[in-house]
Structures are given as C-alpha cells and as structure tokens.
Amino acid sequence: MSSISPSQTTVSPREIFTKPRVSDRIFRGVLNVMSFSSLAILTLIGSFLMLRGFQTFQSEGLHFITGFDWNSTVNDGVETSTFGLGSMLIGTLLISGTALVIGVPLSVLTALYLNFYAPMQIRKFMITILDLMAAFPSILYGLWGYFILMPMAEYWAKLLNKYLGWIPAFSVPQPAFTRSPFVAGLVLAIMIIPIITSVSREVFSQTPLDRIQAAYALGATKWKMIKTVVLPFGSGGVVGGAMLGLGRAMGETVAVYMVLNIAFSANLKVLYGVGGNVASMIVSRWGESTLLESKALLAAGFVLFMMTLVVNFLANFIVKRAIKSGK
C-alpha cells in the first residue's frame, strides 16, 4: 500500500443520481410486462371464443340470445341448424337465483354468528370448515348432490309443492321432481356459501368499533346493535359478495350437469325437473356435436364469459367500495 500524500486526500464527492441502475430497469421492465399477462389472457380468451364462434353470431344474429330452439340435423350432407341460447340463459338465471335465495341468508347468518356470537374456538373451527368447503372439487359436489342430496331434495320439493303449490313458482305441470332447478340451486347454494360468507365476514369486521360501542352505550342489545350498525354498514359488502357468488354459480359446470335435467325449453317452475345452464349445456352437447355446432358452443362460451366478467367486475367494484368505506 502506497502512502497517500496530503494533496490527494480531498476526494471528489461521489456522484449522486436518482436514475435507476440497469439491473433495476430490467427488473421493472420484466415486472411491467409480466403484470399484463392477466390482461393478455383475458383478451385472448375473449377474442378466440369470439373468432371461433363468429360464424354462429353471424348466422343467428340476435336469435342466438333470444331464441329457444337448439337443433342441428344433417340430411344428405347438408346441415340445417338453429341455435338459440334463450332457454339456457333463463335456466342459468333461475338456478343461480335459487342458489342466491338459499345461500345469501345462510351466509349472512353464518357471518354474523361467527363475527359476533361464536366463541373463539368455534369461530376458528368454522372458518377452517368454510375454507375446506371452498376447496372441495366441484365434481365431488356433483356426486354428492346426485346420490345423497337429490333424494332428500325431492322430498322437500314435494312438500313445498304440496303446501305452497298455489304460488306459481312452486307449481309443476307434471309431478316430475327429479333433477330440477331446485336441486341444482341447492347444490350451487352450498358451493357459493363459503365465498359469500367470507366477503360478508370481512365487511362486517370493518364496522367501526366506535359505532358499535356507541350502540352498546346507548343500551342496545347485541341484535339491536347488529340491526342498526352492522347491517346498514355491511349491506353493500353483502350485495357484492352475493354477486361474486352469482358469478361463481353462473359458471359452474360439472356439479350442475350431474343434478340438472338439461332441456331446451324455457322453464320457470323451480320444482319441475327441466332446466338449463349454459356451462353444463356446453359439456352435454360437446361429445356429439358437429363442427358447426361446436362453433355454436364456443359462441355460447363467449356469452357465458362476458356474463361472468360483467358480474365479477360489478361485484368487485361494490366489495371494494364497501370495504374502503370502513377505513
């Protein structure tokens, strides 16, 4: 080591700059590009289904949404077809609606119980159970729904029909209760309960503590507190959670396929064993479809994709706003 002469000790100050290093620029570049993978995938899904189903959209026009008949027959090599998705759309709304009517009250009650009534151990245990419910494969729900739930549900449906048959929705043209939208709705309700419960729980837990304590200080019972503070505050979140559940219910395939008698007729009677669901219809028609029909099925997939996308966008928007308002 050579000795440093005094004249050399004054070192020029290190250059300070805010420009990112090369490594950082590469790092940020990669992340920027990768983060758009979700956009790319969503766009690809939309455009490929649109592209492959374009022929159907072109030949059917608006009838594809509003029509109720779905036929394709080959006579001497000439294929004649009409593709109308109307009955399936109605069926999808009917069974998802049934699922919401059953699932939302149960989810809200469970969320309230877990957040405000349950002891610590029961709460932890139930949250694990709910997470487990969300992790069950959908084909398991289908299997269980078909073999275990359906016999019971048929009995419940008969009871409903016997005592409440005067309500139009509960009447049936013929006593056929098997594989009805009611059964499908029940299975879907069980499948969407975890998601609605977890969103509701999250929103309920955001309720400002000062408002809760103010309610108690004014002498409210627990139920009065929930009714006047928690429910008005959390209602937005419950709506959002219900819509997330709706999105899930609309796209459910295998479980619904097992427990629903899929037929192309518009049926609004919940207990009657005829129904429809876009997702399950795609699976059920797929095996025997001609090229023309498989294109129509891809078009149906596009419609389903757009529907779930819109519902999910709205749901996330509502949930986000509900959670933000608590902070």
Added chain:
Amino acid sequence: MTTYAPTKPWQPTKVDISKNVLGLLIALLVSFVVVQLTPMKGKLAYAGVLFISATAIQVGMKWISRGRMAAIDGLASSIAFTGSVIVFLPVVNILYTTISKGVKGLHWTLFTDTMEKSSYLDPIGMGGILHAIVGTMYMIIMASVISVPLSILTALYLTEIKGKAAGFIQFLVQAMSGVPSVVAGIFIYAALLLNTSFRGSGITGALPLAILMIPTVTRTAQEVLLLIPNDLREAGQALGATQWKTVITIVVPAARSGLVTAVILGVARIAGETAPLLFTIGGSDKVNWNPFNGPQSALPYYVWKGLISGTPEAVQRAWTAILVLLMIVLFFFSIARYFSRQRMK
C-alpha cells in the same frame, strides 16, 4: 384478611348453563312427542320441531327473566346459530359419505394398476387408477410451472413497483378469478385443438388449469408480500442495494413460507377441476409419461368417466377415485394451513 376472587359477570353462571341444558332437553322431548303424535315424519320434522321448540323455550325464559328486548335478542342469536349449523351439516355429510362409500373400493392393486386391460364395468378388484394419479401429478406440476412465475411476478408488480397500472391489474386479476372453468377449457380447445393437427395431451390439459391457478396464487402472494414490513425494504435501500437486490435477497426470502402457501392453495384449487379437462386432456386408460404427446388422464376425469358409465361398479370406482382426489386436496390444504400458521407466529 380475606381475598375475593374476581367476579366475571359476563360469563354464564352454572345456573344459566343448567337452565340452557334443561331447555334443550325439554325441546328434545317436545320434538319427540310431537313427531310421534302428529302425522309429520322423518328427520326434517324432528329438526324443524326441535329448532322451533328450543328457540321458543330460550326466548320464553329470556322474556320472563329480562323482558321483551332480551327475548328478541335471544331469538336473533338462536337464528344465527341455526344458520351456521345448517351450513356446517353438508360438509360433515359430504366428508362422511365420501369416506364411507370410497373405502369400499380400495384394494392393493388400485395404486399400481391402470385401466388398460380392464373396463369400468369389471368387478371392483380389477384395474386401478395409477394412470389417473400420474396424470393429476403431471397436471399439477405443469400448471404450476406455467402459472407460478407469472403470478408471483404480477404480485411483485402490485406490491413492489405499485406502478400506474396497479389498480387496473388488480381489477383484472380479480376478474380473472371469476372466469368459469369450462370457459378456460373451451378457450384452449378453440385456440389450440380446433382445426389443428394437435390432439389433447398433458400440456393442453394443464394450460386451462394454469389460467385458473393464476388469480388464486397472485392474490394470496400479494397479501403475503403486503405483510412484509416496509422497514425491511428501507433497510435494504439504505445499505445501498438496488430495488432488484432488495426484492430478491430480502423481500422474497422473508415472504418465502407465505409464497409457498400461495402456490399450494393454487394447487388445491385446480387439483379437482374437471370441466376444462373434458375438452383438452384426451383421456387415456394407460400411464402416459410424455406430457407433450398422446392422451393423458387425471383423477377428476376418471371420476367423470365412471359417473357417465353409470353402472354400480363404475360409480363405485368414481367414489373411490374421488376419495383419493379428496385426500390429495386435503393434503395440500393442510400443508397450506400449516405454513400459514407458521407465518403468523
């Protein structure tokens, strides 16, 4: 001098507990008597009458001791309790049914044999699900290899860079989690298999699963990364590390167990997916070790085939296969739980 034990007025006294137990016993008795005496029959009747009488007794006791408001409060709490019991029952029933029905089809060669030489209609002792288990493992590995880098990098973008597009990306990821599994399946079919010379194979089966896995992994990874204290990042910067060095040597190692949890949750999410496989996997009866060529099988696909066949043997095979599938899912689920517990400590 006497010391007094601290009183805990909010805790139920022994008298309260015994009152509750007595009320429940009376309700049980009432429901038994009512079902015996009236034409109502079955479990539904028992449950309904039990709920109504138990609630009535609870509410009645509260009304007498503490008045109308307390009675309404008691009614609300017992309805909320009943709601969560109703949610709880199907889970127990599903687990019980799967295990009790699935166990009947277990035999030694199940895990060493395939369906190459036997059909679904053969007696239960013949054939096995080795090909399906191998297929499912391939699906899980390939889907993870594709989706994990994308997901973690997206999560890093959302938490570390917080760029201008972060809100938008967040929204897209959430929208992606709502993509129906069947749509992911027919998308891969429309993009890769329709009008092309490709046929369904392991990789085409794994692609839709990767699409379904991305949002789950991204969102969990993001939550985990947000929990890493900012002090750590600032410490890294203060020591002169670039952002890249900070992330790779400090943030990611600190979040390691959480990121593992995210991946495992994603795997649990896709292991049981059936609908996309029906379009993209091809369906094989023998073990296919090549993920890029030839039809592949998977456990959910095997279950589906069994259900479609519909004979008692085929359905028994389906129950057994779903038991194995459920065990796999539960295995991943418990590992994820274990890791997230570790993290909280």
